[in-house]
Amino acid sequence: xxxxxxxxxxxxxxxxxxxxxxxxxxxxxxxxxxxxxxxxxxxxxxxxxxxxxxxxxxxxxxxxxxxxxxxxxxxxxxxxxxxxxxxxxxxxxxxxxxxxxxxxxxxxxxxxxxxxxxxxxxxxxxxxxxxxxxxxxxxxxxxxxxxxxxxxxxxxxxxxxxxxxxxxxxxxxxxxxxxxxxxxxxxxxxxxxxxxxxxxxxxxxxxxxxxxxxxxxxxxxxxxxxxxxxxxxxxxxxxxxxxxxxxxxxxxxxxxxxxxxxxxxxxxxxxxxxxxxxxxxxxxxxxxxxxxxxxxxxxxxxxxxxxxxxxxxxxxxxxxxxxxxxxxxxxxxxxxxxxxxxxxxxxxxxxxxxxxxxxxxxxxxxxxxxxxxxxxxxxxxxxxxxxxxxxxxxxxxxxxxxxxxxxxxxxxxxxxxxxxxxxxxxxxxxxxxxxxxxxxxxxxxxxxxxxxxxxxxxxxxx
Numbered sequence: 001x002x003x004x005x006x007x008x009x010x011x012x013x014x015x016x017x018x019x020x021x022x023x024x025x026x027x028x029x030x031x032x033x034x035x036x037x038x039x040x041x042x043x044x045x046x047x048x049x050x051x052x053x054x055x056x057x058x059x060x061x062x063x064x065x066x067x068x069x070x071x072x073x074x075x076x077x078x079x080x081x082x083x084x085x086x087x088x089x090x091x092x093x094x095x096x097x098x099x100x101x102x103x104x105x106x107x108x109x110x111x112x113x114x115x116x117x118x119x120x121x122x123x124x125x126x127x128x129x130x131x132x133x134x135x136x137x138x139x140x141x142x143x144x145x146x147x148x149x150x151x152x153x154x155x156x157x158x159x160x161x162x163x164x165x166x167x168x169x170x171x172x173x174x175x176x177x178x179x180x181x182x183x184x185x186x187x188x189x190x191x192x193x194x195x196x197x198x199x200x201x202x203x204x205x206x207x208x209x210x211x212x213x214x215x216x217x218x219x220x221x222x223x224x225x226x227x228x229x230x231x232x233x234x235x236x237x238x239x240x241x242x243x244x245x246x247x248x249x250x251x252x253x254x255x256x257x258x259x260x261x262x263x264x265x266x267x268x269x270x271x272x273x274x275x276x277x278x279x280x281x282x283x284x285x286x287x288x289x290x291x292x293x294x295x296x297x298x299x300x301x302x303x304x305x306x307x308x309x310x311x312x313x314x315x316x317x318x319x320x321x322x323x324x325x326x327x328x329x330x331x332x333x334x335x336x337x338x339x340x341x342x343x344x345x346x347x348x349x350x351x352x353x354x355x356x357x358x359x360x361x362x363x364x365x366x367x368x369x370x371x372x373x374x375x376x377x378x379x380x381x382x383x384x385x386x387x388x389x390x391x392x393x394x395x396x397x398x399x400x401x402x403x404x405x406x407x408x409x410x411x412x413x414x415x416x417x418x419x420x421x422x423x424x425x426x427x428x429x430x431x432x433x434x435x436x437x438x439x440x441x442x443x444x445x446x447x448x449x450x451x452x453x454x455x456x457x458x459x460x461x462x
Contacts, residue, residue: 135174136163137191138203145207147175149243159208204245209254212241217255218265228252341445346396348443349433351381356440358394365435366391366408378438386410386436394427400453402427402444410436 139162146156153175157168166174177184195203209217216238220226231251235242242251262269341348349356356363356376368377372389379387388408395403405424406412412419413434419425427433429444 134164135188137188137195138199139163139166140174140178140188141192141195141200141203142206143171143175144178145204145243149208149210155208160206201245204243205247205250207243207245210243213243213246214254214258214263216241217251217258218263220255220264222259222264222267226252226255231255341443341448343448345445346448347394347402347445349376349394350441350443351438353382354380358396361396363394364390364392365394378435381438381440384436384438387438391435396452398452398456400449400456402442404433 142160142162143156146160147153150156150159153172154168157166157171178188179185216234220230220234224230228248231248234251235246235248258264259267344359345357346361347358349358360375363375365376365378366372366374366389367379367384367387368374369389374390378384378391388410391406391408391410392412393405393407395405397403403424404412404414404419404427406419406421409421411421412425413432414425414427415432417425427442427444429442429446431442433440433442
């Protein structure tokens with residue numbers, strides 16, 4: 001194979017740009033190795049025929065890209081002697097050449113120091129933002145207004161209520177940062193400009209009073225009983241002395257505080273009386289003997305507590321013994337068969353969920369509310385929003401007959417017969433009472449009613 005054919009083969013391989021190997025490429029690679037050995041231009045070199053090859057590191061990629069650019073320049077100028085003498089590029093070089101137009105060349109590691117500097121600069125605003133996270137824009141505005149009013153950071157720390165608790169050192173550091181740190185000052189100003197006007201007005205209304213303002217307020221007499229017009233006139237006469245957000249109502253409130261603490265000009269603080277009659281809390285605490293408090297026992301008090309405990313236990317035992325006599329009007333129905341009547345129950349209005357015990361000659365039915373208390377609350381049985389607050393009344397006559405009177409808007413059905421508003425109907429044993437889809441069975445204590453009828457018959461002739 002002559003040199004012209006060898007150059008033609010090289011140019012065809014570089015123009016193809018493919019990285020995969022096929023059988024044709026393997027045969028061409030064999031011919032290439034034989035021709036290169038015959039010409040003696042390059043020594044024998046081992047090359048892998050595998051498709052997957054080791055990935056290059058960043059420094060190797062950079063060196064190969066620089067080598068490719070230099071080879072391209074030499075090839076274009078025609079000064080590279082290797083290509084003209086029949087030297088053959090390796091398979092890895094073919095892959096680099098074929099991928100060069102499509103894959104961007106990674107940057108060289110030379111600008112690494114500049115990159116680290118940029119990263120450090122980008123981290124600095126994050127730290128400032130984190131510092132701004134605890135100091136809200138409202139806190140900054142409060143701090144600025146308070147310092148301008150009092151010129152005393154200690155008074156600001158004691159008198160201003162920030163969004164969270166700050167120490168005196170933190171208040172000082174924040175004020176110096178707002179003054180001398182351009183980054184923090186700029187960010188704080190931008191945040192304060194974004195506050196709502198109502199929030200700004202609320203913050204300005206909490207500004208501390210300066211000494212000049214308190215001096216003007218102290219001139220108002222404590223016995224003059226000033227009105228809002230008095231403080232409004234004071235604002236008009238001294239506009240430069242008072243803060244821009246001051247109102248007559250705020251001045252009146254602060255004047256009342258000054259009067260309470262005897263800070264007005266015509267007020268004098270009474271001196272403490274001299275002698276042993278003045279005793280503060282700390283002196284009284286020193287006089288207390290802790291050993292006497294621990295060992296001292298009040299026998300009279302212990303006796304009274306013991307007697308009261310015995311009395312309460314005796315009353316509890318009596319109530320437990322009389323519990324069967326004082327049953328509640330409503331009993332919950334369970335699966336166990338309990339007797340419906342006792343010696344005091346005249347009748348029972350038995351429902352599906354509860355039963356109502358009638359122990360007086362007259363009971364009221366309806367729906368209990370906060371303003372209306374009744375004997376039988378039908379809402380314990382089920383939904384009772386359609387029932388009137390006073391739906392009806394059940395009465396026991398002297399002859400032993402039960403009657404129900406309807407006093408609500410909706411009718412009451414007794415055994416399927418409607419009883420309208422203002423009407424009444426006689427109830428018998430096992431009568432079905434239906435009130436707004438709630439059904440009850442009216443059961444009469446026949447033995448107790450028979451005794452009542454017998455007593456009424458005895459009293460009738462007399």
